[in-house]
Amino acid sequence: RKEVEQDPGPFNVPEGATVAFNCTYSNSASQSFFWYRQDCRKEPKLLMSVYSSGNEDGRFTAQLNRASQYISLLIRDSKLSDSATYLCVVNQAGTALIFGKGTTLSVSS
Amino acid sequence: DTGVSQDPRHKITKRGQNVTFRCDPISEHNRLYWYRQTLGQGPEFLTYFQNEAQLEKSRLLSDRFSAERPKGSFSTLEIQRTEQGDSAMYLCASSLATSLRYNEQFFGPGTRLTVL
Numbered sequence: 001r002k003e004v005e006q007d008p009g010p011f012n013v014p015e016g017a018t019v020a021f022n023c024t025y026s027n028s029a030s031q032s033f034f035w036y037r038q039d040c041r042k043e044p045k046l047l048m049s050v051y052s053s054g055n056e057d058g059r060f061t062a063q064l065n066r067a068s069q070y071i072s073l074l075i076r077d078s079k080l081s082d083s084a085t086y087l088c089v090v091n092q093a094g095t096a097l098i099f100g101k102g103t104t105l106s107v108s109s
Numbered sequence: 110d111t112g113v114s115q116d117p118r119h120k121i122t123k124r125g126q127n128v129t130f131r132c133d134p135i136s137e138h139n140r141l142y143w144y145r146q147t148l149g150q151g152p153e154f155l156t157y158f159q160n161e162a163q164l165e166k167s168r169l170l171s172d173r174f175s176a177e178r179p180k181g182s183f184s185t186l187e188i189q190r191t192e193q194g195d196s197a198m199y200l201c202a203s204s205l206a207t208s209l210r211y212n213e214q215f216f217g218p219g220t221r222l223t224v225l
Contacts, residue, residue: 004151032212043200043216044152087151091212095165096142097202099151 003027006088006100013107017078021103023071023088030098033064034089035073038102044087047073078107111135113217115201121223122191129187130220134203141184142214143176144200145169152200158184159206191224198222 006023013019025033033050048055050062050071061074071088085102092098114133122128134141140159144152155174156166160181170176173191178184188195198221202214 034213041221043218046213046215049213089151095157095212096154096167097144097152097212097214099153101149101151 002100003098004088004090004100006086006103008101008103010104010106013078013105015078015080015107015109017107018074018076019078019105020075021073021086021088021105023073023100025069025071025088025090025098027090027092027098028066028069030069030090030092032091033062033071034091034097035060035062035071036087036089036099038085038087040085044099047086075105078105080107080109083107113201113203113215115199115217115220117220118218119221119223121225123225124193125190127187127189128191128222129185130199130201130222131183131185132201132217133183134201135205135215138203138205138215139181140204140206140212140214141178142202142204143184143186144202144216146198146200146219147196155186188222191222193224196222196224 035047036044037047038044054063059076063072087102088100116131142157143155146152158178173189198219200219201217204214
């Protein structure tokens with residue numbers, strides 16, 4: 001079983017749509033959680049940290065369910081510029097980040 | 110630009126040659142990480158430094174790989190006797206470890222290695 005699993009997609013949505021990505025992780029000792037965004041042939045960029053209480057940043061909402069070991073990212077009112085790969089990331093002891101394979105989003109006009 | 114920088118951005122080499130990559134972290138960050146990413150995969154952890162001490166190495170880091178961070182600032186990653194399977198994007202990241210709980214890491218643009 002992979003440590004971090006994501007649906008690879010691709011998710012193809014029209015502008016303005018709401019899209020949700022899900023992620024599960026296997027190690028219950030995981031302590032911190034993130035979503036990174038990666039554009040084609042670029043480096044991953046931190047999109048948001050995911051807190052136990054859930055958190056929102058503009059059009060983006062992240063949720064964490066520790067009991068189910070499940071993380072989600074919701075994007076509302078999708079823009080063309082949201083097209084990218086979204087990486088679910090967990091961290092166990094403040095050192096190595098463990099990445100999922102990523103979910104590809106394509107937003108079209 | 111005060112972000113993480115990496116040099117070179119691209120490297121093409123022949124199998125069996127040695128290559129060395131450099132990473133300059135964000136200046137106040139005391140932790141520095143190396144990752145490798147191949148097509149269709151997420152980045153995979155290779156090694157990590159806190160200041161000049163190398164504290165963790167992945168099993169992915171074979172004996173042909175060595176990393177240093179001699180003064181606790183920039184780091185180098187050397188690959189000896191390169192193999193075609195070493196072709197990948199090598200990413201460096203840095204973080205400020207004031208808390209173990211949220212270890213937000215910031216990535217450089219990567220060095221894309223192609224071994225012919």
